Amino acid sequence: MTDVTDAVLGRMERLEWLMSQAAAAQGASALVAEDLLLEEQIRKFGPTFLAKYNTHLFSQAYEDAAISEIFARIGTRHKTFIEIGVEDGSENTTRLLLMLGWKGVWIEGNAGFYNRITDTFANEIASGQLQAIHAMAEPDTVQSLIDSANLGPEVDLLSVDIDQHTSHVFRAIQTSARAACVEYNAHFPPAVDYEVPYVPGAAWNGTNWFGASLKRLEVIAAGKDLSLVGCDLMGINAFFVRNDLTEDRFPKPFTAGHHYQPPRYQLIRPHRGHRKLSGEEARTMPR
Secondary structure, eight states, X not given: OXXXXXXXXXXXXXXXXXXXXXXXXXXHHHHHHHHHHHHHHHHHHOTTOTTOOOOOSSSSSSHHHHHHHHHHHHOOSSOEEEEEOOTTSSSOSSHHHHHTTOEEEEEEOOHHHHHHHHHHTHHHXXXXXXXXXXXXXXXXXXXXXXXXXXXXXXXXXXXXXXXXXXXXXXXXXXXXXXXXXXXXXXXXXXXXXXXXXXXTTOXXXXXXXXXXXXXXXXXXXXXXXXXXXXXXXXXXXXXXXXXXXXXXXSOSOOSHHHHOOOOOXXXXXXXOSSOOOOHHHHHHSOO
């Protein structure tokens, strides 16, 4: 019986090894495909293509790289940010900026996430570098929440990602931003100007019916003197820059039809490089 058991266990171990190798190969193939896609996009848009670096430290997708590229081109003025919808701060759009010494406010409606933020980023909060606000950002309340942080009438970066009602909250914000990162719903074709109607208290149900089309965000941003300068490869985030700062720094025309990227959410995984810092590691790391 022992010999049989050992043989069975041996086959299981080999099967597990083969499965791990297959998963690794699949991950490697996905990264190769992603790199080929990136090469194609650079050929299409030229050297000013915004999302041309497949790298990140803390962002879910490659927002870290795109945002860094924006400010490498337009420069910084205040080194301040507003981010609405940050979860627990371990994987969001402005954490890298925070680590680089920027100052800003995070607005998060989930109590559990907020509590982890206040624990992990206690030092930054105590120093005044980061303000964490526990509140649901709604169109009629978001500006008062921002005003309470006293960041002034203009920030360098505004980020909005709250799934269901992102566009409604984005429209309601009066604080000027030199650049913005806003989630769009890539399931809507780029010619469609549409946003899911605002329903107080409604939350995303996990389907493809949420948020707003890229065209609708283009229209909203135009009312804020912002131009659509690019989207990430995953079809998740749209990036905007203030009109007077675009010049020849980004691919034209600044339209949804030109910059649209379809939903490629599968590219979010596998994660490139080493694992991200855990909350405990972030809390105890030297600043």
